[in-house]
Amino acid sequence: MTTERGEEIFIDYEHTTYKEETELFFKNLPHYTRDYLVALLPIASWIRRYNLMWLMRDLIAGITVGIVVVPQSMAYAKIAMLPPQYGLYTAFVGLCVYCLFATSKDISIGPTAVMSLLVGQTITRVTSESTTITGPEIAVTFSLLTGGIAMFLGLVRLGILVDFIPACSIAGFMTGSAITITIGQWPKLFGIKGINTQDSTYLIFGNFFKHLPGAQLDVAFGLTGLLFLYGIRYGCQYLSKRYPKYSTHLFFFGIMRNGILIIFATLIVFLMNIGKTTSPVSILKDIPAGFQAMAVPRVDTESISAIASSLPSGIIILILEHCAIAKSFGRINNYTTPIAGIFSGCVVVLALYALTPAFYYIPDATLSAVVIHAVADLVSGPSYIKRLAAVSLWELFVFVVTVIVTFFTSVEYGIYASVALSIVILLFRIARPRFWGLGRVPLADNGVADEKTKQQRYLYVPFNHPSLGKLVEPLPSGVLMCRIDESFTYPNSGYISDRIIAYCKEHTRRGGQVLKKGDRAWNDDADPVTEAAREQLPPLHALILDVASVNRLDSSGLQAVVDASTALNRYAGHHVELHFVNIVHPAIRRALIVAGFGTQPVPGDEGQEILPVVPASKDGPQKQAVDEEAASSDDDERKQGPQHIESVDTGSTATLSNPIPIPKDVYPFFHWSADEAVNAAVRSLSVHRVD
Template sequence: MVHHISDEAADEPSITTQTPSAGPSQAPLMYKVGYPPRKNLATEFTETLRETFFHDNPLREYKGQSGPRRFMMGLEFLFPIFGWGRNYSLNKFKGDLIAGLTIASLCIPQDIGYSKLANLDPQYGLYSSFIPPLIYAAMGSSRDIAIGPVAVVSLLIGSLLQAEVDHVKNKEEYMRLAFTATFFAGITQAALGFLRLGFLIEFLSHAAIVGFMGGAAITIALQQLKYVLGIANFTRKTDIVSVMESVWRSVHHGWNWQTIVIGVSFLAFLLLAKFIGKKNRRLFWVPAIAPIISVILATFFVYITRADKQGVQIVRHIEQGINPSSVHKIYFTGPFVAKGFKIGVVCGIVGLTEAVAIGRTFAAMKDYQLDGNKEMVALGTMNIVGSMTSCYVTTGSFSRSAVNFMAGCKTPVSNVIMSVVVLLTLLVITPLFKYTPNAILGSIIISAVIGLVDYEAAILIWKVDKLDFIACMGAFFGVVFVSVEIGLLIAVAISFAKILLQVTRPRTALLGNLPGTTIYRNTSQYPEAKLTPGVVIVRVDSAIYFSNSNYVRERILRWLTDEEDRAKAVGLPKISFLIVEMSPVTDIDTSGIHALEDLYKNLQKRDMQLILSNPGSVVIEKLQASKLTEHIGSNNIFLAVSDAVRFCTTKSMQEP
C-alpha cells in the first residue's frame, strides 16, 4: 500500500490510499470524507466540559475500588504526604536534611530583607517561612519547590498596600490589610484549584512574565539603594525616575560612607559566591550559605565597632517567639474587605504563576508529573492558614528551589527541615540580629534578584516572535518607569491583545504542488511549489469563528482576485476552481458557516466552483448540520488536496 498524506494534519486521518497498479488502466482507490455520527446536546456539552475541566480524568483511578480504598485515595489526593510518606526512607531523609539546612541558611536573611520590601517588620518574613512550608509539605505535589516570601510578591503587596494605607502613620491598619490580602490570595488560589480553573493563569504569556520579572528585579534592586547607601529619607515611589531623583538629591547630605563600605563590600562577596556556584555546580552550597555568613560577619563588625552610632542603620529589634494568631486581625467586614480582596487576587495570581512555573520546571528535570490544580489548592490552603498565623503572601521561590534541587532534596521534607530551623531562629536567635545592618540585607536582596533579569530569554524571544518581544518589553518598561501594578496590567493587556490579534487575523496561505509529489505546500515557504492552472488552493490556518469569519472570507477572495489578475497577465487559463484546504481548521461556528456560504455564492456569480479539502470531524459535522454540504455538493468535498486537484483538472479537460 502507498499512502499519500495531505499537506496538513487534521482531526480525521487525511489519507488517500492507492492500491498497487495491476495495469496501466487501473484507477487509484479513493476514500471519501467521513461523516461522524451526530451528537446530541447533552453529549456534546458533557464532552466539552470534561475536556475543559477534567482533561486529566482525575477520577479514573477510583473506578472499581472499595469504599475504604477510595477514602484513602481521596486523602492522598488532598494530602500527597500519605502517598509518598509510606515509602520514605533514611536515605531520602539524608538528602532532605542537607537540602533543608542549606535553604534555611539562605532563607533567613532573605526573609528579613523581603519583609522590608512588603513594609512589614522583620519577624513577619520569618513567620512566613515557618507555617506555610509545613502546610505545603503535607499538601504539595512538587518535590523541589522551597516555600517562603519572594521578592516580586513582597514588592507587589508592599506597593499595593501602601497605595491604600500608609505603613508608617497607620501601622496597625496596614498590617491588618496585609493579612486580609493574604487570606483572599489563598482563597483565590484554592478556588482556582478546586474549580479546576488553572488554565486561566496560562493567559499570562511566557514573554510577559519574563518582562514583568525583569522589570520587578530592576525595581527591587533600585529600592535597596536606600539601604546600601544609607539614605534616611527615600521616596516611596517605585519608578526609576523617582528613585534616581531621590538618590541624587541626597548625594551631599544623605549618603553614609560606612554604610556604603559595608553594602558594597558584601555585595561583591555575594556576587563572587554566585559566580563560583555558577561555574562549578558542585559548589552550589557556596552561594547558598554566603548570605548567612554575610549577615554574621556584618552584624559582628557593626557590634564591635558600634558603627550604628556613626549613622549605619540596623535592624534593631526582631520580635522573639513563634507566630501569634492573626485571625482577629483579618477584615471580614467594612471598607477594607474590598481592598484586601483586590490586592489578594492580584498577589495570589502572580504568586501562583511563579510557583507553578517553578514546579513544572523542576518536575520536568526529574521526570515526574505535577498536578497544577493540586498545587493551587496546596498554595491556597497554606496562604489561608498563613493569614491566620501572622504570615503574608508566600509562594515558591526560584532561588531557594534551585538550591533545594541542587542540594539533593528528595521530598517536601526539606521544607519541614527549613521550617524547623526558622522556628529555632524565632525562639532563640532573633535577638542576635539586633545589630544586623540594613545594608547587608539590601545587598542580599540585590544579589538574589539579579538572576530574575533573564536577558538571554529576552534575546531568544526577539529572535522567535517580535510580538512576544513587544509584550516582554511592555511589561518591563511598565514596571520600571511607572509601577509594579501598571507593569502587570500591561503584561496582561498585551498578552490578551496578542491572543485577539491571532484569533481575529489568522494566517492564510496560497498552496502549490511540489514537483514529482502529491504534496501541496505554502508557496512562500516553498518557492519551487507550482501553481495549478485554472485552480487556486488556499489554506486557512485557524478555526473560523465570528471574530475572524469575515476576514477569512475577504482574505480568500483577495487571494482569488490576485491570482485572476496574474493569470490574465501571463495568459494562463481562467480560474474555474477554488480549493479551500481545511485541515488546520479545528472548529467553525455559525458565523464561519455563513462566511463559507457567502463565499460559495460569490463564486457562483463568478462562474467558479468551491471545493473543500480535508475538513476535520467537528467541522464536517457542523457543515452537514447546517446543510452547507448539500449546497456545495458532497462530491466537492475531498479527503486530500491532491484528490481535489485531480478532480478539477479532470473536469477542466472534459469541458469543451
C-alpha cells in the same frame, strides 16, 4: 490497523450523541472523583514509598534552604514595609503546608521579592489614605484574600490561566520588578536617608544620585556583602569544575552563603557597638521571639475595599511566581519529594524562638545586599533579548513595554500592561490569521509517484515561499487552493471569508452577469477596467481549502464558509465546487456535512443561514434545506462514494511493514491529500466543462 497493500480504505465516523456522552461521563464519575482527590493531596500517592535515603537528603536540603530563607524572608518583610518577624511567620507557614498540596521539590513557598514589593506599595498607598488601618492588617487581609482566590482557582482546576500569560510577559515582568527592587535597595545599601523607596523607580534612581554624598558607613557592609556573595557563588562554580570530587560540598557551601554573610556581618556590628549607645550603621534592632502576632485577622469592608484594586495584580503575581516557575522546574528535573520544606520550617521556628536576640545587630545594608543578590538573576540579559528579537518582534515589544511601564510607574501597572498587551496581540492574531494562496512544486520520481497510477506527486506551498517560491507552479486552470492558519471562529470568520472571495476574484474571471451600479453590493468591484484586466484569466471551477490548521469551526465560521460559497457561485455564474483537505477533527467534518458541503451543490436557496439568529418560518424553504442537510449525514444514498463502506477506527495505526494507500472519505468533497483534491476537481471539470 493493518490492511492489505492496495486495498482502498474509506473513512467515516460514527456520531456520538449527547446522551451517550452524558452516560459515559456518569459511568466514569467515580474514577474522575478519585483522581481529583488524589490530585488535591498528592502526598498520599508517594508518602508510602518514602525511605531513609530520601529522609537524609531532605534533611540536608531542608536545613540548607532554611539557612537561606531566614535572612531572606526578613529582608523581604522590610521590602513589604513590615517588621522583620512577619517575613519569618510567612516563611514557616508556607514551607510546612506546601508539601501536602504540591509536588515541586524546587519551590520554597514563602515571601518573595516581587510580592513583597506589591504588598509594600499597597501598604504605602492605603496608610497614606487612611489612619485606621495598620500595615500588618493590610498585609494580612491582602494575603488572606489572594490566598483564598488562589485556592479557589486550584480547586476548580483553573491552572490553565497560566497558559494565557506568554513567556515574554513573564520575563518582562520579572525583569522590571527586579530592576525596581534593586534600585529601591540602593539607599539602604549606602545608608542614605530621606528617600521614599515606594516612589516610582525613576524617582528613586534620581534621588539616589542626588543624595549620594550623604552615604554612611553602611556602604562598607553593603558593597562588601555583594562582593562576598558573588565571589562565593562564582568561586564555588569554578572550583566545582576544577575539582569535581568536592562538587557536592562546594554546592552546599555556596547555597549557604547568605547565612554565612549574615553571621559575620552581625558579629562585626555587635563588636562595633560594644560600649556605644547608638549604632554607627542601621540595624534591625528588636525582633519579638515566637509567634506573638498570631491572632484572628481583622477582615472588614473597610480593609477589603482599601486593597481591592491591588487584588488582581496580586493574583497574577501568585500565578507567575509559583505556577509558571514550578512548571519550569518540573520540565527540567522531572522529580518530586517536597517534604524538605518541613525541615526548612523547623529551622525558621528555631530562629524565631532562639535566635531573635542575635538578629538585633543584623545590618540593614547586608540585608539589602542579600535582596539585590537574590533578585539580580530575575533580570533577562542581552542574550535573551537578542534571541527574543530573532523569534518575534511582537514579543520583544511586549517585553520592552512591560519593563518600561514598571520602571516609570509601579509593578501593578507593569503587570496590567503586560497581560493586556499580550491579550490584545493574541486576539489580533486570532482575528487576522495568516492566509496563503497555494501553488504546487513537482516532486522528483524517487518513489514518491503513485506506483499504481503513475501520477505525478506535488508539494503544495505558498506562491511567496522564501525558498521554493521560484519553483511554484499554478494549479490546473480554474482550480485554486488556499490555506487558513487558524481556527475558523466568530472573531475571524468575516475576515477569512473576505480573503477567500478576494483571492478567487484576483485569479479568475467573472462568469456571472455583471450587475448595474445600483444593483451591485458595496464589495462588488466590477467595472469595465477591472473586468477587462481579468478577461484573460480562467473561469473559476473549484476552490480547495486546506484546513489542516483549523481545529475548530463554530457556527459563525461555518456561516462564513456558506456565504463565501454563495458569493463565489454568483461571481462564477454556476456552482463552484468547494473541496476540503486535511479535516483533522470529526466535529469540523460533521459541521461541514450539516451545511451541505459533503454532497454539493448545496440544495435549497443560496445564501441560507445555517443557524439563523432570527428564526425563519418553520414552513419556509430555509428550514427545509437545513433539515435535509442534517439528515444527509445518515443517508447513504446521498453519499457519492462507494456503496460498501468500511468504518475505520482512527485510534489504530498501520504497521510500517504493511503500508496503506491514502484513505478516501465517503464524501467526495473531503480529501486526505491535496493531490487527491486537485485530481477530483480536474475530473469534475472534464465532465462539467465551463466555457
